[in-house]
Amino acid sequence: MAGTALAPTKVRVKTSAMPGHRSRIALVNAVPVTVFLLVLFVYPIIGVLSLSLEGDTGGFTLHWYADALSGVNLSVLLSTLRISAETAVLSLLVGFVLAHAIARMRPVFAALAMLIVVVPHFISALVRTYGWIIMLGEHGLINALATSVHAPGAPYSLLYNEIGVVIGTTSVMLPYTVLVLQGVMRGVDGRLLAAAAGFGASRFTIFRRIYLPLVAPGIGTAGLLSFILCLGYYITPALMGGNKQTVVAALIDQQVMKQDQWNSAAAFGVILLLLTFAGLGVLGLAKLRRKKAHARRSSS
Amino acid sequence: MMELPATRAGHIGRALSATAILLFLAMPIVIILVTSFGADGIGTFPPKEYSTHWYEQMAAPGGNWATSIALSSLVAALTTVFSLILGATAATALARGRLPLHTAVYGLVLAPLLIPQVVIALGLFLFFEPAGMLGSPLAIALGHTVLAAPIAILIMISTLRGIDERLEDAAASMGASRMTIARRITFPLATPGLIAAAVFSFITSFDEFFIAQFMSTPDTRTLPVLVFNALQFDVDPTVTAVSAVLIALAVLALALVALVRKLGGHRGGQNVLPVEPLT
Numbered sequence A: 001m002a003g004t005a006l007a008p009t010k011v012r013v014k015t016s017a018m019p020g021h022r023s024r025i026a027l028v029n030a031v032p033v034t035v036f037l038l039v040l041f042v043y044p045i046i047g048v049l050s051l052s053l054e055g056d057t058g059g060f061t062l063h064w065y066a067d068a069l070s071g072v073n074l075s076v077l078l079s080t081l082r083i084s085a086e087t088a089v090l091s092l093l094v095g096f097v098l099a100h101a102i103a104r105m106r107p108v109f110a111a112l113a114m115l116i117v118v119v120p121h122f123i124s125a126l127v128r129t130y131g132w133i134i135m136l137g138e139h140g141l142i143n144a145l146a147t148s149v150h151a152p153g154a155p156y157s158l159l160y161n162e163i164g165v166v167i168g169t170t171s172v173m174l175p176y177t178v179l180v181l182q183g184v185m186r187g188v189d190g191r192l193l194a195a196a197a198g199f200g201a202s203r204f205t206i207f208r209r210i211y212l213p214l215v216a217p218g219i220g221t222a223g224l225l226s227f228i229l230c231l232g233y234y235i236t237p238a239l240m241g242g243n244k245q246t247v248v249a250a251l252i253d254q255q256v257m258k259q260d261q262w263n264s265a266a267a268f269g270v271i272l273l274l275l276t277f278a279g280l281g282v283l284g285l286a287k288l289r290r291k292k293a294h295a296r297r298s299s300s
Numbered sequence B: 001m002m003e004l005p006a007t008r009a010g011h012i013g014r015a016l017s018a019t020a021i022l023l024f025l026a027m028p029i030v031i032i033l034v035t036s037f038g039a040d041g042i043g044t045f046p047p048k049e050y051s052t053h054w055y056e057q058m059a060a061p062g063g064n065w066a067t068s069i070a071l072s073s074l075v076a077a078l079t080t081v082f083s084l085i086l087g088a089t090a091a092t093a094l095a096r097g098r099l100p101l102h103t104a105v106y107g108l109v110l111a112p113l114l115i116p117q118v119v120i121a122l123g124l125f126l127f128f129e130p131a132g133m134l135g136s137p138l139a140i141a142l143g144h145t146v147l148a149a150p151i152a153i154l155i156m157i158s159t160l161r162g163i164d165e166r167l168e169d170a171a172a173s174m175g176a177s178r179m180t181i182a183r184r185i186t187f188p189l190a191t192p193g194l195i196a197a198a199v200f201s202f203i204t205s206f207d208e209f210f211i212a213q214f215m216s217t218p219d220t221r222t223l224p225v226l227v228f229n230a231l232q233f234d235v236d237p238t239v240t241a242v243s244a245v246l247i248a249l250a251v252l253a254l255a256l257v258a259l260v261r262k263l264g265g266h267r268g269g270q271n272v273l274p275v276e277p278l279t
Helices: A002-006 A019-053 A063-068 A071-103 A107-122 A124-137 A141-150 A162-186 A192-200 A204-229 A237-242 A248-257 A262-299 B008-035 B053-057 B066-095 B102-114 B117-130 B137-162 B165-173 B179-208 B210-215 B223-232 B240-261
Strands: none
Touching: A002 B240, A019 A248, A019 A262, A019 B066, A019 B102, A019 B117, A063 A071, A063 A124, A063 A262, A071 A107, A071 A162, A071 A204, A071 B008, A071 B066, A107 A162, A107 B008, A107 B240, A124 A141, A124 A237, A124 B008, A124 B223, A124 B240, A162 A204, A162 A237, A162 B008, A192 A204, A204 A262, A204 B117, A237 A248, A237 B223, A248 B179, A248 B210, A262 B117, B008 B240, B053 B240, B066 B102, B066 B117, B066 B137, B066 B165, B066 B179, B066 B223, B117 B137, B117 B210, B137 B179, B137 B210, B165 B240, B179 B223, B179 B240, B210 B223, B223 B240
16 A cells, blocks of 8 residues: 555554454454445345245246346346456556556656546446447547548447447446556566666567566456456446347346346346356466465575 | 666657547546537537536426435435444454454455445345335435445545554553544544545445446436436436536545645555455
């Protein structure tokens, strides 16, 4: 954390605080949030899980999962995965270019650029999506520009299809990827690059053999993070997509609000949850491996 | 930092691509702000004539928009109170104490930020539906607190970690009681963080869509739910004015936080995206 890095090294002076006393106070303070989240977060999710395993007349069944993984429902699941993957790749590419540029900007411009990246994150995603709808429409700014310069094929259809959805979701995920990538890029030791250049390595070689491996962990984290966050996201697909861009989250909403199919919605919820856990698991494993490798290197 | 000398081509390439991406990010927001003052609603861009008609429409008393703005404000205010209480206690436990099961509690706190919100919303729907509490502002606020409290906690943890603990230890060694230390030393130093936590809790709730959508009834719809419906079903140009207000609110909130931090002499980044614990 940036705040602590600046503070001088702390010499802990234990005065009145006995260690046992401290952990008792901490325990008491941890109670409200733990109870709150157990009741209103963990318990409801267990409720979703048990509902997904419950037949119409009670009793255990895997029927809802079989339903969710076949026919139209399966294709919705697959298009959710596809849209999430496309978003992850695109927001990585765009985020990389942007973070790389920001890392080499003068501080004033870098701060300004970060402002433009981060401020939209705090503006409702609905509002940003609406902005994209106005901008990408048939008579929107992009098509007006493309038509006025007589771009071949203009006007393009950028809305109510997958292109529109991926543009929209990418802009929602971009703050995350840029922040993660910026974190690793700041940690790259410029001397390593300079040393490689001193030995006659070309720019491309330096980038591929030195820079990229150094920032690789950040690339992995950023990509997975935007993939995970995209899985359960549905504002943009619902507003900017067509029929083919129905995603799992939209289906859950429909089944609860319009069709009273709670069990089926619950099964989809659990599937989303499992996919998210899988993604987080990969993130955790990668982190663990890095730590181990680091420990090995510093001990030898 | 030592760096490779920049080539002119590389420099220009980077500047151009960064500018294009940043423009791309900023444009949708600028377009909404301009369009909201257009007389012809969602017509052409830029609008041919300007008026404040849509803003008047939005604020018309008794209308759908005014009602939902009032509901959203109430829910957001309740959420702020809840998450400040949870945030202050939890942050104290996580940042200061020697908490047993520290990792487990921290993981539980982070989880709502990473789990798909639609799943949380579904769970809360199933939780509140049997109690007949759907549409109740209190229930929606409790649901929003699941998302807002973790953000408040992360902000307050980084605030508490930024406070030099030796100040508290010094006061303790001179005989100040725990209460006095909290009131006279920790609280004043943590005020900028508290304000930031309050502001972010408020806008998290005010902008939240999934939970509000699942817990809404036809009579109680928060502003984002109404905006979503307006965008999906009936195109009401008033939505542009509402969007512009939401943008202004977010920018004002961020400016307030930045100002308070500056007055409080706080330096360094803020921990509001759950990115840091993952890297």
